[in-house]
Amino acid sequence: MSSATERRDFEATKKMKGVMGKYFMELTQGPQQGRKTAWCTSVGPAELLRALGYNVYFPENHGAMLGATRMATDLIPLANARGFSPDICSYLTSDIGSYLKGESPLQKMKMPGPPKADVLVFNTNQCRDVKDWFQFYGREWNVPCVGIHTPRAIGELDDSLIDHVAQQTEALVEPLEKAAGTKLDIDKLRETIALSKQCTDLWKTVLEAAANVPSPLTFFDGTIQMGPAVVLRGHQDAVDYYRLLLDELKQRAADGVAAVEGERFRVYWEGMPIWGKLSSLSGQFTELRTCVAASTYCNSWVFEALDPSDPFRSMARAYSSIFICRSEEFKEQYIQQMVEHFRIDGILYHDAKTCPNNSNNRYEMPERLRQKLGKPYLVVNGDLNDLRLYSEEQTRTNIEAFVEQLAEE
Numbered sequence: 030m031s032s033a034t035e036r037r038d039f040e041a042t043k044k045m046k047g048v049m050g051k052y053f054m055e056l057t058q059g060p061q062q063g064r065k066t067a068w069c070t071s072v073g074p075a076e077l078l079r080a081l082g083y084n085v086y087f088p089e090n091h092g093a094m095l096g097a098t099r100m101a102t103d104l105i106p107l108a109n110a111r112g113f114s115p116d117i118c119s120y121l122t123s124d125i126g127s128y129l130k131g132e133s134p135l136q137k138m139k140m141p142g143p144p145k146a147d148v149l150v151f152n153t154n155q156c157r158d159v160k161d162w163f164q165f166y167g168r169e170w171n172v173p174c175v176g177i178h179t180p181r182a183i184g185e186l187d188d189s190l191i192d193h194v195a196q197q198t199e200a201l202v203e204p205l206e207k208a209a210g211t212k213l214d215i216d217k218l219r220e221t222i223a224l225s226k227q228c229t230d231l232w233k234t235v236l237e238a239a240a241n242v243p244s245p246l247t248f249f250d251g252t253i254q255m256g257p258a259v260v261l262r263g264h265q266d267a268v269d270y271y272r273l274l275l276d277e278l279k280q281r282a283a284d285g286v287a288a289v290e291g292e293r294f295r296v297y298w299e300g301m302p303i304w305g306k307l308s309s310l311s312g313q314f315t316e317l318r319t320c321v322a323a324s325t326y327c328n329s330w331v332f333e334a335l336d337p338s339d340p341f342r343s344m345a346r347a348y349s350s351i352f353i354c355r356s357e358e359f360k361e362q363y364i365q366q367m368v369e370h371f372r373i374d375g376i377l378y379h380d381a382k383t384c385p386n387n388s389n390n391r392y393e394m395p396e397r398l399r400q401k402l403g404k405p406y407l408v409v410n411g412d413l414n415d416l417r418l419y420s421e422e423q424t425r426t427n428i429e430a431f432v433e434q435l436a437e438e
């Protein structure tokens with residue numbers, strides 16, 4: 030039996046659990062099989078690492094798991110006691126807390142915990158926190174921590190910027206070859222980039238399905254379905270999975286199946302998810318017959334610029350194009366285009382206390398966009414992982430009032 034507020038799951042999700050399980054199993058078995066492990070930030074040079082034969086592990090994915098399982102709130106204080114402020118990224122503090130306590134959601138999947146890194150590779154395109162986070166483990170394990178420093182608040186992506194980032198990426202080859210004990214095969218890199226590009230194109234098409242009215246999927250579905258795009262880009266398994274999901278989505282759209290029954294309104298989610306509250310938020314929006322149809326967050330794993338014929342420059346372009354490292358003007362234009370494309374009635378901005386980098390309500394943007402687009406907005410105060418910074422009651426009331434406002438527009 031399913032209640033009216035339950036998420037309508039996809040058949041494909043069963044397959045995804047297998048795909049993700051295999052990925053984590055390979056991470057665990059890597060060292061016994063003589064494979065090295067590289068830690069990579071979510072928008073780091075994963076293709077280069079895969080082409081060098083590393084198993085690639087993404088700690089932000091672990092951070093999200095710590096949030097979704099609500100383990101984070103109890104683990105953060107351990108990192109605080111170690112000297113990491115409660116005001117900085119709660120992925121970082123919950124992950125380091127998890128390491129210090131030796132507790133991880135991965136243990137429920139019969140893994141001992143996150144795999145130890147042979148090398149840590151960051152890209153500061155998203156924030157400085159990822160570098161500090163990786164450097165902690167670099168010191169703990171005495172392993173190399175290398176990375177790319179991408180400029181922030183980028184307006185136009187010009188050649189000099191692409192050259193600068195591409196050169197930094199190429200400069201990683203030597204230390205990464207050394208840690209891997211192998212030489213880079215450029216054809217393997219091209220092949221991996223081609224797979225990443227296929228994954229990204231399919232993921233984009235999955236998200237595009239939400240342009241249908243009613244939408245066959247929600248932002249909350251997206252936060253689950255994005256798993257393979259995050260951890261398996263550059264791998265055939267991700268491509269195969271999204272083909273399967275897409276078939277199901279096309280069928281749903283053709284049959285007019287709505288993710289939210291009786292969809293009345295469509296909302297855009299701007300900012301980080303609140304991982305520990307996805308299910309209750311999804312339930313509330315479903316009750317209100319309001320579909321959170323699109324988000325900046327899920328679209329952050331769309332890397333259209335990837336091109337196997339120009340590996341380093343295209344990686345540089347793809348990873349410097351992401352929303353989070355762009356200028357306010359770019360961001361506004363991007364949101365405007367999303368609002369129009371997905372036929373959005375109102376925008377919800379999540380002000381995540383410990384992630385100023387991905388909270389776009391702080392410098393008047395919601396008001397500017399309201400004036401430009403004539404769409405109402407709501408700011409929800411909370412956090413990605415630290416639930417002490419989130420008031421469920423207040424948020425529920427604010428969302429109810431927001432949807433009433435949408436009804437009056």
Ligand code: SF4
Binds near residue numbers: 119158159383384
């Ligand atoms: S972008 Fe935000 S959530 Fe992501 S690692 Fe950086 S500070 Fe943390």
